[in-house]
Amino acid sequence: xxxxxxxxxxxxxxxxxxxxxxxxxxxxxxxxxxxxxxxxxxxxxxxxxxxxxxxxxxxxxxxxxxxxxxxxxxxxxxxxxxxxxxxxxxxxxxxxxxxxxxxxxxxxxxxxxxxxxxxxxxxxxxxxxxxxxxxxxxxxxxxxxxxxxxxxxxxxxxxxxxxxxxxxxxxxxxxxxxxxxxxxxxxxxxxxxxxxxxxxxxxxxxxxxxxxxxxxxxxxxxxxxxxxxxxxxxxxxxxxxxxxxxxxxxxxxxxxxxxxxxxxxxxxxxxxxxxxxxxxxxxxxxxxxxxxxxxxxxxxxxxxxxxxxxxxxxxxxxxxxxxxxxxxxxxxxxxxxxxxxxxxxxxxxxxxxxxxxxxxxxxxxxxxxxxxxxxxxxxxxxxxxxxxxxxxxxxxxxxxxxxxxxxxxxxxxxxxxxxxxxxxxxxxxxxxxxxxxxxxxxxxxxxxxxxxxxxxxxxxxxxxx
Numbered sequence: 001x002x003x004x005x006x007x008x009x010x011x012x013x014x015x016x017x018x019x020x021x022x023x024x025x026x027x028x029x030x031x032x033x034x035x036x037x038x039x040x041x042x043x044x045x046x047x048x049x050x051x052x053x054x055x056x057x058x059x060x061x062x063x064x065x066x067x068x069x070x071x072x073x074x075x076x077x078x079x080x081x082x083x084x085x086x087x088x089x090x091x092x093x094x095x096x097x098x099x100x101x102x103x104x105x106x107x108x109x110x111x112x113x114x115x116x117x118x119x120x121x122x123x124x125x126x127x128x129x130x131x132x133x134x135x136x137x138x139x140x141x142x143x144x145x146x147x148x149x150x151x152x153x154x155x156x157x158x159x160x161x162x163x164x165x166x167x168x169x170x171x172x173x174x175x176x177x178x179x180x181x182x183x184x185x186x187x188x189x190x191x192x193x194x195x196x197x198x199x200x201x202x203x204x205x206x207x208x209x210x211x212x213x214x215x216x217x218x219x220x221x222x223x224x225x226x227x228x229x230x231x232x233x234x235x236x237x238x239x240x241x242x243x244x245x246x247x248x249x250x251x252x253x254x255x256x257x258x259x260x261x262x263x264x265x266x267x268x269x270x271x272x273x274x275x276x277x278x279x280x281x282x283x284x285x286x287x288x289x290x291x292x293x294x295x296x297x298x299x300x301x302x303x304x305x306x307x308x309x310x311x312x313x314x315x316x317x318x319x320x321x322x323x324x325x326x327x328x329x330x331x332x333x334x335x336x337x338x339x340x341x342x343x344x345x346x347x348x349x350x351x352x353x354x355x356x357x358x359x360x361x362x363x364x365x366x367x368x369x370x371x372x373x374x375x376x377x378x379x380x381x382x383x384x385x386x387x388x389x390x391x392x393x394x395x396x397x398x399x400x401x402x403x404x405x406x407x408x409x410x411x412x413x414x415x416x417x418x419x420x421x422x423x424x425x426x427x428x429x430x431x432x433x434x435x436x437x438x439x440x441x442x443x444x445x446x447x448x449x450x451x452x453x454x455x456x457x458x459x460x461x462x463x464x465x
Contacts, residue, residue, distance in 0.1 A: 002147050002148065002190070004456075006144055006146050006228075006351065007143045007146040007147070007451050007452075008450070008451045008455075009087075010142040010143075011031055011138065011139050011142035011143075011443060011447040011451040012447065014142055014447070015440075015443070015444045015447055016068075016415055016444075018112055021114060021121070021440075024114055024126065024130070024131060024134055026050070026121075027046065027130050028123040028126060028191065029112055029113060030045055030049075030050055030112075030348050031047045031111075031112045032097060033095035033096065033097050033098060033100060033233075034072070034074075034098050034162050034164050035098055035165070036073070036098045041052050043073040043095070043096055044064070044073075044074055044097075044129065044161075046084060046095040046161065047076045047161065048064065050095070051076060051095065052076070053315065056230070058080065058082045058141055058144060059149065059155065060078040060079060060155075061079060063076070063175065064076050064152075065078060067161075067173065068170040068172040068296040069172075069251075070163075070169045071166045072165055072169045073096055073160070073161025073162045073172050073394055073441050074164075075158065075159070075160045075161065075169070076160075077156070077157065077177060077180060077181065078156065078191065079154070079155070079156045079157070079180070080151065080154060080155045080156075081154045082150065082152065082154055084154070085154075086152060086153045086154060087154065087184045087185075087457055087463075087465065088155070088156060088182070088183040088184050088188050088463045089153065089154070089155055089156070089183060089184065089186075089457060090156045090157070090158065090181060090183035090185070090186045090188070090415070091133070091157045091186075091187070091188050092133075092157075092158050092159075092186060092407075092411070093129050093130075093132065093136070093157075093158075093159050093160075094133075094157055094162075094163035094167075094190075095125075095130060095133075095158070095161055095163070096163055096165075096431050096456055097124050097125040097130070098124070098431075099126065100112060101433070101434050104433075104434035105434045105435055106434070106435055107197055107449060109122045110434060111123060111436070112376040113436075115387070116370075117271075119440070120437040120438065121437055121442070122435060123437070123453065124436040125436070126436060127424075127429040127436055127437065128429075128431040128432070129163070129189075129190050131425075131438050131443060132423070132424045132425065133159065133188070133189065133191055133444075135189065135443055135446045135450060136188070136450050138300065139446075139448075139449075139451040139453075140450070140454050142447070142451050143279060143368075143451055143454040146455075147458070150458075151359060151458050152457065152459065153462075154396050160173075161198055166369060167222060167407040170407055171410045174411065174414050178414060178415060181415060182415060183415065183417055184380070184417070185419075185420060185463075186217045186408070186411050186415075186419050187420040187422065188201070188422070189424050190421060191205070191402040191403075191404055191406065191421060191425065192402075192404075192427045192429065193421040193424075193427045193442075194275055194276055194297070194397050195275050195426070196277075196426040196428075196439060196442060197278055198395075198396075199388055199392055199394065199397070199445065199449060200398075200402075200422070201277045201381060201384060201385055201388070201397070201399070201420060202399045202401055202402040202419075202421040203374040203375065203376045203381050203398065203400055203420065204337055204371065204373035204374055204400060204402070204406075204412075204419050204421075205369075205371065205372055205401050205403075205404060205405055205408055205421070206301075206334045206336055206371055206401055206405060207335050207337070207339075207367060207371030208333070208335075208369045208411075209332065209335060209365075209366070209367050209368070210330070210331070210332055210365070210366055210368050210411070211332075211333075211363070211364060211365040212328055212330055212331065212362070212363040213238060213328070213360055213361070213442065214327070214360070214361045215234035215235050215237050215241075215327045215360055216325065216326040216361070217232055217325060217396065218325045219325060219380075220325050221314065221323060222322060223322060225321065226331045228272020228323055229324050231323055233328040234324055234325065235313035237259050237317060237357070237359065237360065238311075238327040238347065240362065241352060241357040242329060242331075244351070244355045244357065245348070246306045249292075250290045250306070251290065252304060252305075252306050254344075254351045256340065256343055256347035257304050257333060257343075258303065258304055259303070259311060259335075259338040260338070262293070262294075263302040263303060264302070266377070267298075267301075267336075267338075268298065270399065270400050271297045271301055271302060271399065271400070273434045274295075274297035274301070275297070275397075275429070275443070276297050276300065290303075290305070291303055301336075301399045301400055301401060301402075304333055304335045304336065305332060305333070305334040307331065307332045307333075307334065308329050308330070308331055308370055309330045310329070310330040311327070311329045311330075312327070312356040313327035313328070313393070322400060334404075335371055336401060337358075337372055339369055339371070344365070345365045347441045348362055368405070369405035369406070371401065372401070372408035372409040373400055373401050374412070374419040374420070375399045376398045376399070377461035378418050379418075380418045381398060381420055383400055383462065384422065385452060387456045388422070391448050391452030391453075392445060392448060393423055394433060402423070406421065411412055422446070422449065422450070422453075424438070424442060424443055425438060425442070426439065426442065
């Protein structure tokens with residue numbers, strides 16, 4: 001007789017047999033980077049050859065559609081409907097990756113192959129995001145096998161191929177397919193856990209607001225000996241403008257960017273005791289950096305961050321004895337769903353003017369990826385947390401949002417689905433850079449967690465529709 005425990009054991013056995021790694025390796029081998037126009041055919045092939053035949057065997061009907069935005073990758077939608085009166089879950093994933101950066105990986109490791117070294121699996125897309133959506137589909141496969149092909153619930157899938165281009169085209173596509181994608185909740189995977197050993201649920205994601213700060217004073221450089229000390233140096237002016245935006249410890253001084261005077265009480269409660277870690281080898285968590293009085297978890301899950309992504313004045317690679325004519329900084333605000341990004345640029349302009357930086361222009365403003373948030377105590381979040389804790393025998397940390405960006409806003413705004421992100425990666429995975437990798441034990445744990453979720457969807461006790 002089939003059972004929940006047997007379904008989870010089946011998923012783990014699939015991993016232990018090596019079959020899961022073989023499937024992962026076959027999909028990693030498709031160099032489906034959306035950041036190289038020459039790889040457009042590979043993005044199509046990922047869906048047509050890598051995904052469609054597999055999900056057809058699981059009982060899905062699927063179709064691949066052109067992206068509404070020119071130059072962006074296709075989007076696959078699929079559904080497996082057994083009983084419309086039962087819950088319907090929407091899965092999301094992206095099969096596109098960033099560039100391979102082939103020549104930058106460690107010796108003996110290549111981006112388009114799965115290589116095991118020192119207990120880790122390396123390959124482009126292992127963490128972001130091929131490995132993550134493969135886990136969820138493989139877990140579904142195990143549950144269907146254990147239940148004789150009957151899930152007791154319904155599943156829909158959106159798999160895009162332009163997430164690494166900012167999910168361009170996804171919003172108009174979902175809007176055009178609202179009825180086909182209607183669901184009770186989105187339960188999907190992307191991003192990192194709060195730390196490697198602690199299973200995590202994120203109920204949304206932080207947004208990303210971009211802008212450039214520009215000081216342009218003259219048509220060309222002027223001799224530093226004749227003019228230095230007499231004419232305004234744009235790099236110095238820009239540096240002081242940035243110093244007025246955040247102090248030397250990273251505290252944001254443009255207070256209208258923030259969600260309030262402090263982290264909201266319900267968000268603080270959700271983050272009580274939440275650790276932050278697992279980035280060893282990538283960066284450090286520096287005590288005293290950022291907003292005073294907040295825990296590390298509150299800083300990245302409940303607050304805004306200001307980051308200078310790049311700065312330039314003159315030509316650093318070939319400097320000349322001249323006062324440069326201009327300076328530019330590319331900047332970013334990572335913000336939470338309780339902030340209003342419409343206020344960011346006006347607040348910054350008012351701040352710069354008040355501090356005497358009228359010559360500093362603000363250019364190229366806009367949201368790269370909007371923030372999204374489902375209340376961390378919403379029924380589907382709590383239901384998923386209980387299911388995972390039952391399967392894994394350990395506590396699960398809920399955060400109000402992931403620290404990075406995800407296109408959850410599209411599904412909240414257009415479909416009204418609560419967001420339940422269950423990440424299968426960690427902060428030190430080196431996604432977007434050379435030597436991207438995953439921890440196999442974490443993937444195995446993710447398989448078990450999702451097998452339990454799929455099983456429980458077919459049982460009584462799901463949230464009210």
